[in-house]
Amino acid sequence: MGKASDWLREERRKTLGDWVAICLGCGFVQRYFESWEAELPSVCPQCAGKMRARCPECDARFSSAFAVDCEGCGGPLRPAELFGVRVRKPGN
Numbered sequence: 369m370g371k372a373s374d375w376l377r378e379e380r381r382k383t384l385g386d387w388v389a390i391c392l393g394c395g396f397v398q399r400y401f402e403s404w405e406a407e408l409p410s411v412c413p414q415c416a417g418k419m420r421a422r423c424p425e426c427d428a429r430f431s432s433a434f435a436v437d438c439e440g441c442g443g444p445l446r447p448a449e450l451f452g453v454r455v456r457k458p459g460n
């Protein structure tokens with residue numbers, strides 16, 4: 369029943385918020401409502417990393433906790449270091 373799952377998803381959205389902020393350090397996700405945006409923590413409650421609630425390029429909000437690219441401009445929302453091992457070579 370597609371209808372039931374739609375209803376569930378809508379309930380979840382209403383309970384937890386329409387938008388997401390993502391920790392750039394550990395990937396922690398905080399859902400929020402538009403009216404709460406001013407009260408969003410600027411640092412992650414888990415790792416004290418930087419929380420990102422908007423695209424750095426176009427200022428669009430994120431609606432998916434799994435967003436990797438901006439829905440508005442297609443720019444990257446998270447640093448590449450989260451996805452791969454970007455090891456800095458020791459200068460020897």
Ligand SMILES: [Zn+2]
Binds near residue numbers: 392393395415417
């Ligand atoms: Zn974090």
Ligand SMILES: [Zn+2]
Binds near residue numbers: 426427428440442
């Ligand atoms: Zn963007």
